[in-house]
Amino acid sequence: MIIRNPLRMIGKTYHDAVTALNSLQSNYANIMAIRQTGDRKNIMTLLEMHEWSRRIGYSASDFNKLNIVHITGTKGKGSTAAFTSSILGQYKEQLPRIGLYTSPHLRSVRERIRINGEPISEEKFAKYFFEVWDRLDKTTSPLDKFPHMIPGSKPGYFKFLTLLSFHTFIKEDCKSCVYEVGVGGELDSTNMIEKPIVCGVTLLGIDHTFMLGDTIEEIAWNKGGIFKPGAPAFTVEKQIPEGLAVLxxxxxxxxxxxxxxxxxxxLQHAKLGIAGEFQRSNASLAVVLASEVLHTSNVLDKKLGCNPDASIPKKFLDGLQNTKWEGRCQILEREENIWxxxxAHTKDSMIAASTWFRDTVCSSKRKKVLLFNQQSRDAKALVNNLYTSVSPDVIFDDVIFTTNVTWKSGSYSADLVSMNTSQEDVENLKVQESLTNNWKEIDGxxxxxxxxxxxxxxNELIEKLYDEPADIFVTGSLHLVGGLLVVFDRLDVK
Structure with a gap:
């Protein structure tokens, strides 16, 4: 989707960059209009990405120097990307700068573009953002080939960030980069990557059915679209057989x-930086992906291989243990409460997260609280998956259904503005009221x-519920998680 920018830029600060970026978000009405056409595919996506790249001074071949690891999947692709980046980061002498591009972000959009595990600074984000923005303003596209690219238009939110990541990593001279696919693979904007070093596929499941299809075979076909000639591909074990066949x-x-x-x-009993037993599969995939890069870069004499009893180097183990990835099986202690x-926002990830919570707290005598939201997917089904996964070992004393709006003022944190939901439904608490009725049906x-x-x-309600410590499970949406962490940040600086 091409967005015509309505802003007149006054300054070029980080705040200005975020304001401009938010103007590129697809609004809910446009998304629903496209859905009503029944068209799942946009074959122009990659052609347009190549054209946008040309206009900011690059061809797709320029990105080959980034020695890219390209990762797709339904569950765990972000964690796998983080594990892979952290392993590569242990080899700083040979690979001093490692790029990581993921989505979505939790607190700040800068989290999507990281170097050596850390989000780029506000200053660098603004600098590179407006270099891309201004180049697009100063160039044009042939309207006979790209009729939607009228002067002044810009790519949508995710596409712009993908362009920005390429520009940033090249300017910062990154020696290898890890790219997480946004949605699917075949027509994802990251799929303009022509020659990745290696590709990875995490566990497949049913998600984004409007865009990817209703069956595991259709979804696998889309995910497999990132495969490239000569670039070995790897996937986790216990993949759904029908999906594996298509891959x-x-x-x-x-x-x-x-x-x-x-x-x-x-890795069966190794300490990982991201909790959850299911992460051992993602960590194993990351080990192989990193091994391919390190061998290609002449850092390792030979590849690690895929034998279960393979000897994993200490630096790999250190990288896995030191991986930090907020919002995924994360435990926070605040005063006496444990969060x-x-x-999790898909069936498989919800079952995995709920099982992790159940196994971790089932012996705890604390009160149990659920904080949940999911504004756009099948929230009722997710709640049912959650309830089935924790019962009967864990019984919640209180359940709270909220929106993803950050503040009591009705505003969002600037980096968390989302225009991809029905504002009317959010204001009327339509989803939340439905969920509380559903909970009564399943829980009495x-x-x-x-x-x-x-x-x-x-958060204020939770603080007032008890005079005793509680275990609080927060799930259903990364937007909810990000907003909660922002609320915590503000409380911590008071």
């Missing part, structure tokens, strides 16, 4: 190989049920 077909079509990665024996935070009257219009009020 293998796609690998054959793209003249490459697809190999299943087992959970390495050394268990995971932005055991838990007290609450609805709050924003995250700040939800």
């Amino acid at each position: 293998k077909e796609r690998a054959g079509e793209r003249k490459t190989t697809l190999t299943e990665v087992p959970v390495f024996q050394q 268990y935070i995971d932005g 009257n055991h838990a007290r049920r609450y609805v709050t219009p924003n995250i700040e009020e939800a």
Whole structure:
């Protein structure tokens, strides 16, 4: 989707960059209009990405020097990307600068573009942002080939950030970069990457059905679209058989190989920086992906291989242990309460996160609280998945359904503005009221049920519920998780 920018830029600060970036978000009405056409594919996406790149001074071949790891999947692709980046970061002498591009962000949009594990600074974000912005303003596209690229138009939010990441990593002289696909693979804006070093596919599941299809086969076809000739592809073990078959077909079509990665024996009981037993599969995949890069870069004499008993170097283990990835099986202690935070928003990820919470707190005698939101997917189904996964070992005493609005003022944190939901539904608490009724149906009257219009009020409610410590499970949306962390940040500086 092409967005015509309505702003007249006054300054070029980080705040100005975020304001301009937010103007590129697709609004809810446009998304719904496209859905009504029934068209899942936009074959112009990659052609337009190549054209936008040309206008900011690059061809796709320029990005080959970034030695890219390209990762897709339904569950765990962000964690796998973080693990891979952290392993590569242990080899600073040979690879001094490692780029990481992921989505979505939690607190700040800068989290999407990281170097050596850290979000780029506000100053660098603003600098590179306006270099891309201004180049687009000063160039044009042939309207006979790109009729939507009228003068003054800009790519949409995610596409612009993808362009910005390429520009940033090249300017910062990154020696290798890890790219997480946004949605799918075949027509994702990151798929203009022509020659990745290696590709990875995490566990497949049903998600983004409007864009990717209703069956695991259709989804696997889209995910396999990132495969490239000569770039080996790897996937986790215990992949859904029908999806795995399609991935293998796609690998054959793209003249490459697809190999299943087992959970390495050394990782069965290793300490990982991201909690959750299911992360061992993602960590194993990351080990193989990083090994491919390090071998190609002449850092390792030979590849690690995929034998379960393979000997994993200490630097790899250190990288896995030191990985930091907020919002995924994260535990925070605040005063006497313990917060268990995971932005799970698909069936598989919800089951995994809920199981992690259940196994972690089932022996705890503390009161149990659920804080939940999911504004755009099938929230009722996710709540049912959650309830089934924790019961009967964990019974919630209180459940709170909120929106992703950050503050009591009705505003969002600037980096968390979202125009991709129905504003009317948010204001009327339509989803939240439906969820509290659904909870009553599945849980009876055991838990007290609450609805709050924003995250700040939800946090205040939790603080007032008990005079004793509680275990609080926060899940359903990364936007909810990000907003809560922003609320915590403000409280911590008071």
